[in-house]
Amino acid sequence: MNRRLSIAPMMDWTDRHCRAFHRALTAEALLYTEMVTAPAVVNGDRERLLGFDALEHPVALQIGGSDPDQLAEAARIGEAFGYDEINLNVGCPSDRVQSGRFGACLMREPQLVADCMAAIKAAVSVPATVKCRIGVDDQDPQVSLFATVDACAAVGIEVFIVHARKAWLQGLSPRENRDVPPLDYGLVRRLKRERPHLSISINGGITSLDEAEAHLDDSDGVQLDGVMMGRAAYHEPALLGQADRRLFGAATPDVDAFAALDRYRPYLAARLEEGVALPAMTRHMLGLMHGRPGARAFRRILTVESIGVGAGLEVLDRAVDAVREAGARFEARGEAA
Numbered sequence: 001m002n003r004r005l006s007i008a009p010m011m012d013w014t015d016r017h018c019r020a021f022h023r024a025l026t027a028e029a030l031l032y033t034e035m036v037t038a039p040a041v042v043n044g045d046r047e048r049l050l051g052f053d054a055l056e057h058p059v060a061l062q063i064g065g066s067d068p069d070q071l072a073e074a075a076r077i078g079e080a081f082g083y084d085e086i087n088l089n090v091g092c093p094s095d096r097v098q099s100g101r102f103g104a105c106l107m108r109e110p111q112l113v114a115d116c117m118a119a120i121k122a123a124v125s126v127p128a129t130v131k132c133r134i135g136v137d138d139q140d141p142q143v144s145l146f147a148t149v150d151a152c153a154a155v156g157i158e159v160f161i162v163h164a165r166k167a168w169l170q171g172l173s174p175r176e177n178r179d180v181p182p183l184d185y186g187l188v189r190r191l192k193r194e195r196p197h198l199s200i201s202i203n204g205g206i207t208s209l210d211e212a213e214a215h216l217d218d219s220d221g222v223q224l225d226g227v228m229m230g231r232a233a234y235h236e237p238a239l240l241g242q243a244d245r246r247l248f249g250a251a252t253p254d255v256d257a258f259a260a261l262d263r264y265r266p267y268l269a270a271r272l273e274e275g276v277a278l279p280a281m282t283r284h285m286l287g288l289m290h291g292r293p294g295a296r297a298f299r300r301i302l303t304v305e306s307i308g309v310g311a312g313l314e315v316l317d318r319a320v321d322a323v324r325e326a327g328a329r330f331e332a333r334g335e336a337a
Helices: 016-023 038-043 046-050 068-081 095-099 103-108 110-123 141-153 185-194 209-215 231-235 237-248 257-274 279-285 295-307 313-336
Strands: 004-007 030-032 059-064 085-090 128-132 159-163 199-203 226-229
Touching (some): 004 199, 016 279, 038 059, 046 068, 059 068, 068 085, 068 110, 085 103, 110 128, 209 226, 257 313, 295 313
Parallel strands (some): 004 030, 030 059, 159 199
């Protein structure tokens, strides 16, 4: 089944530990790094910025910038590190990216985006892709989205992930830009209808696998190629355990929360041995038991006890035991009733 489910790049969230955890839940989803600027890739500590574990594959490197030559160099470095895709951020609305002339403000310069993508595509053999908004500020999205996509398609770019909101660079904070501008899913579907040869994935406001499946429905004659999920996958990661079956038709069993932790455990142990602090990894797991009896105790134990000196896997064991015990009590009450 030729579909894309991707987990959105989220600053301070989708680091290497988060991605390794998400991979314990889904074999098929494409994982994304946090956005890394091209100057940082070229001039910074590459191992710290780009290093990842082989178990994360498939994983995409998202870069930010507006200098074609510098982006090309960053893309070459990313490919050499082993990334499966290089993605250009044309959607982040923060003040920092605006001052650096990258992110969502590039929606105003479709030809520059195309020049950047041409340079990236020429520099690497892995796919070069674009993640964009539908427009910014007073732009007409029916013009700005098509202008950006068409300019990039003209230089050979085939894969686009579209966040179906405008970004208001003046007047809204980055947080508000995730929720306040209205979603226009219909425009993304129109893009796919009118550009059927391109791979179009939809992003923005998708909170469940039910919604993801609805976006992939072709009853209106439009077959989108993929869905990108962000905060929902982070805050309720257990939903990813069903994704391979529901979105990709995998014959393998769903991965429940306990099985995911068993899969993640060797990674935790290896990183602890290297000196990584337990909270750096457990912070990504806090929502795993969402909706289960004992979820609050699970979060509390991982949050409070993981910060102790020498805290290790025994903290995770106590958190899991709390959930199992709460579940047993819940079932016992149900049987008694």
